[in-house]
Amino acid sequence: MSEPPSSRPPSSAAPARTDAFLSEASRLLAESLDWEQTLATVVRLAVREWADVALLDVVEDDGRVCLGAFATRVPAWQRELEQRPPRPGPWSRGAAWDAALKDGVARWVTVPGGPALTAHAEPPRTPDGGTPHALYLLPLRKGPRSLGLLTLSFTEPHAQDTARVREAAEDFAHRAALALANAREHREALEGLRQRDLRLASMRAFLDAAPVGMALFDQDLRCVRANPKQAALNRLPTEAHPGRTLLELLGPRAAPVEVMMREVMHTGVPVVDQLLTDAGDGERRHFRVTHFPVVAGDTRVGVGTTVTEVTEQKVEEERLRFLAEATARLSHSLDWRTTLRTAAQLLVGGKLADYCTVDVLADDGRGLERVEALASDAATQQLLHDALRFPPPPGSRSPIRHVLETGRPMLAAHIDPAWRDALSLSPEHRKLMEALGGHSAMFVPLVARGRCLGVLSVVSQDPNRRYQDRDLDFLEDLASRTALAVDNAWLYREASRAVAARDEFVAIATHELRTPLSALQLQLASLLRAVDKGLPMPPERLHQGLASTQRQAERLSHLVTHLFEVARISTGRLDVEREDVDLSALVHRLVARMEEALVAAGCAPVTHANTPVIAHVDRLRVEQVLMNLLSNAMKYAPGQPVELSVDVEAGAALVVVRDWGPGIPAGAAPRIFERFERATGEHARASLGLGLYISRQIARAHGGDLTVETPSLGPGARFVLRLPLGEVPPAPTSSP
Known part of the structure; x- marks a missing residue:
């Protein structure tokens, strides 16, 4: 163990030395306000x-007593004590320490090595294991407040309990208490x-x-602080807000806010959840604002x-x-053009567009018809x-064409020269687009039931208004409702036509069925009367009556057959029994077979079918189609030749x-293949309007088609029946 020095200055040092020490101690204690350093x-x-x-030992704020610092005169002792502190705190009150802390009176205690003077098993020992000869307990107080206890331990035999030592130590303790109080107050201030x-x-x-945006304004309504969200709402940097008035922050928009x-x-009295609308910079913005007084004590400070x-x-x-109103207005009319006009009026009248156009796909499926421009x-x-003179042709770079062909919407947030180039079709059209100033x-797209009906276009001429994705979503919603209304109008139109055609068909069918039935009844009644009266009937008259009866029965059978065919087609039960058929031989x-009827109608047949053409078809069904086409030729072009040709083209027969008749009126070609559609003229009411419909459905049941064309030379109509090819039989080979 380390030994203490052999000599120590007497505890009764000269007054001058003590005063110098105390003066230096005051200076050193005043140098720092750091708690640990003090x-x-x-x-x-x-x-x-x-x-x-x-x-x-120091008294903490909660009353606990803990070891704050320790020191020894010998460096070796100091290192040893740092490794094992003499009294880890906190420790229990008791004995002389407890008394000194309570009454604030210093105590000189001689330690004979007998009873314990602290709550520990024994008094503080020196690092070498020895016990001190004396302890001096010095309370550290400032006023009534106990700050701690300074314990001085003396191990040298000559340590004396003298009045001068006590006086100097107590004076030092007083100065240390002041320093500790200052350091504690400094620590508390730093913590505060x-x-x-x-x-x-x-x-x-x-x-x-x-x-949400939050801001504080002083009594003069100058901004004290604004958070980043408020700065973003004001469209100013955060650091630009402090010290500024409402007018400086908001400009002319500040007036109603300042009043509130x-x-x-x-x-x-606070204003809670007030709705404000700002139309500055050409953009309408809406805010929910709450203003409340800020009070410090009894004073409103801001x-x-x-x-x-x-x-x-x-x-x-x-x-x-808007959409609820638009839906009601769009569904008000069953005229599709009125519906599209209403959509344009809603968009322009509702300030959603400065102008609007609606283009609808033409009947040919390629062209565009501009049905509305507002x-x-x-x-x-x-x-x-x-601009109606410049419809975008198929294959052009026009956005309208692109949307129509892809079925996807397109947003041009800013129309630049490149966009105008895409929209324009010629230099003249380019100038017109410039004048429109979009x-x-x-x-x-106007899409209904998976079909693109056309394109709805809206344009803003205001440079401060640029359409965004949310505007595009809204327009798509309106376009969907518009397309649905247009499709409903078209369906209503088609249904009305179908009902009218049905009613007309019922009238025609009734008439057509009644005519042969009446004739049949008359013939049978005449024959029955002759039999009942027993009158002899010449064979010629009997033959004539029976022949007439047979013709009316055949006519009835033909009408009923057509009706049954329509029923089969409507229910998807039109069966075909395929085989390989030589169409050239079938035509001949x-x-x-129909030569007698053709001669009677004055229709000379001209046949171009010299080469075998094999098709995989139902022989009877194909004959049914061709007989219908020849019957129409005899009916609508009597006295004119009829040409029949068989060929192979593009992998089809x-x-x-x-025929050389009056031909098909312009625009009527698609319609003549519909149910109950009949030609105009003297033969209009002599037909059910089912022949061409049934013929086309038979062709399509084979995987082919039946179409009509206008001949390149001369009048008439050219009906083309396309059928799938069959297998060509191998040519016969001679035996060797």
Whole structure:
């Protein structure tokens, strides 16, 4: 163990030396307000002047007593004590220590090595294991407050309990208590500042993270602080807000806000959830604003504000109301052109577009018909009228064509020269597009039941208004409702036509069935009367009556057969029994079979079928189609030749029947293949309008088709029957 020095200055040092020590101690203790450093300075000074070991216990704010610092006169002892502190705190009150802490009176205690003087098993030992000869317990107090206890331990035999030592030690303890009080107050002040900074940082983090705009204004309504969300709503940097007035922050839009805030400042009554609309910069924005007084004590020091932008919600509400009204108006009419006009009026009248166009796919499936062009002013309306001369052709780079062909909407948030180039079809059209002055545009398809009916286009001429994705979504919704209304109008038109055709068919069928039935009844009644009266009937008259009866029965059978065929087609039960058939041979046999009827109609048959053409078809069904085509030729072109040709084209077998009659009226070609459609003229009411419909369905049941064309030379019509080819039989080989 390390040994203490062999000599030590007497505890009764000269007064001058003591005064110098105390003066130096005051200076050293005043040099720092750091708590830990102050504790260490106290025990170092005590060891340097008097004690062999110094212990400093401190009273914490909660009343606990803990070891704050310790020091020894010998460096080796100090290192050893640092490895095992003499009294780990906190420790229980008791004995002389407890008494000194309670009454604040210093105590000089001689330690004979007998009973314990502390709550520990024994008094503090020196690092070498020895016990001290004396302990001096010095309470550290400031006023009534106990700050701690400084214990001085003396191990040298000559340590004396003298009045001068006590006086100097107590004076030092008083100075140490003042230093500890100052250090504690400094520590508490630093902790207070740290807590304040922590609260301020938490408040800043709260404001910065708030999802709503928040700002504080002083009594003069100058901004004290605004969080980043409020700065973003004001479209200004956060650092640009402090010290600025409402007018400086919001410009002319500040007036209604300032009125509300001054009212809150004056009355102390908050304004909660007020809806404000800002139409500045050409864009309508909606906000929910709350203003509330900020009070310190009994004084109103300012106004707090929270702001939430609700533009999305308000726009959505307005659009839902608009769509509800639009749906009602679009479904009001069953005329599809009126429906499209209503859609354009809704868009332009609702300030959603400065002008709007609607293009619908033509009947040929390729061309476009501009059925509506509406503008918000007369000048633009005239320009739109001039633009009708420039419909986008198939294959052009026009966005309208692109949307029509892809079925996907297109947004042009900013129309630049490249967009105008895409829209324009010629230099003249380019100038017209410049004059129209569009700055933003949207193009959406009109889609119903998976079919693209056309394109709805809207354009904004306002440079401050640029369409966004949400605008495109809204226009798609309106276009979907418009397309549905148009499709419903078309379905209604088709249903009306079907009902009219049905009614006419019923009338025709009734007439057609009644005519042979009446004739049949008359013939049978005549024959029955002759038999009943027993009158002899010449064979010629009997033959004539029976022949007439047979013709009427055949006519009835033909009509009923057509009706049954339509029923089979409608239910998907049109059966075909395929085999390989030589169409050239079939045509020759059919012409021979119908020769008498052709001669009677004055229709000379001209056949071009010299080469075998094998088709995989139902022989009877194909004959049915060709007989119908020849019957139509005899009916509508009597006295004119009929040409029949058989050929192969593009991997299909072709049978062409060409007549020299009046032909098919323009635009009527698709319609003549529909049910109950009949030609006009003298033969209109002599037909059910089912022959061509049944013939086409038979062709399509084979995987082919039946179409009509206008001949390149001369009048008439050219019906083309396309059928699948069959296997060509191998040519016979001679035996060797």
